[in-house]
Amino acid sequence: MSLPLDPQDERFDEAPRRPPLPARVIAALRAGLSGALKPGALPELWRWPVNLALAAAFVLVLAGITHIVSILSMPSLATRNGFERLSDQFDSNTMSLLPDPTPQEATLPMMDPAFVTAVCPYDLNDHPLTVRVPATADYTSVSFYTAEGLAFYALSDQAAGKVVELDLMNADQKAALPEDEEVTAADRLVIESPSQEGIVLVRAFVRDRGLKSEVRRQLEAATCAPSGGS
């Protein structure tokens, strides 16, 4: 898309040499845009509003394209998304407890202060992972996020029983699972990650503030480690 500018257009040459800047801009805009119209197709009186409308439409279309492109590219351009923040600070493929959010600092924005949180940034390139989360005194959930920071799976202790134990693998590793094993290990939850990297996030509810240290201690037993053998 480009502005059709006709070098032969006489109005260019007729433009005064050095008028004040705003006048020059307007003159140039008018000259450029009226080139889009066939000369003489419209009465002289109509040309100015039509030019203005054309310019506005052109700006709007371009602004729309800019907007859409910037929205679509933001996930790949954002360098401080949830995954980046956590994998910068915490070791890959191990479970770490996050410090409690305080007014001064929080590891992630919008954390619920009534929960104790543990994270495991994972990388499935070498091997699948086994995630084991003991039930704490109260509500506990395990959520899985892609490297874009979007959740692809979550389950709570109610859905999983006393100890949440599951295997996290990529599509290839899941396809390589022996078929009979899937049948025998009925209680083994297999989660397929859509991306090689991501985050396992464990949230444990603290019913009362006095119980916080106890819940933290219970959640310290949560692990996230390479699956041993097959």
Add this chain to the structure above:
Amino acid sequence: MRLLPLSLTLLVAAFLGLAVTWFAVSTSRGLDSVRSGAWVGWPRSGTVKADPYARAAVARSGELPLELADGLVFLAREDDKGRPLDGRCETRIVGILPQARLWTLTVMDDGGNLIANDARRYGFTSAEMIYDTDGAIDVRLSPRARPGNWLPTGARPRLQVALRLYDAPFSFASSGGHEAVPLPRIVQEACP
């Protein structure tokens, strides 16, 4: 000279487009929202089914949003009359909460940070709350200590309140998107 109108047009267009983008990602978390009174929720924004606006907002903010199977967040930045929540006012959040295994109510400043206070009280959980006889909650947000369920606001000029419902049995996917569940009313009074 001929480049001037073109570059000017491009500049205005780029500015306009980026301004709309900035506005979209800082005020909303996607097009797919559920409203109830002053509360807004984005049930699918944190999931892999999120629309491009939600993806952009999540990438920019850096949060890891709640999965729908885990819980649902409702945010309120205004009261029921549409006035922005002001930490210098006496604000009451009154009503019955929908069925959920548990919920938490958290007060934050405009940027989503917790508000420092001596009591280190940033919110209530469903277990800490003192309920009315009919099961309704009555939370008071105020810069000064109040009897009952008081949350300190630190007299911040702008507040936002997050209501998180965990393990809630109701389905938002089938609710059609508007006025899905009744949530507590938010009333501001005694503003300076």
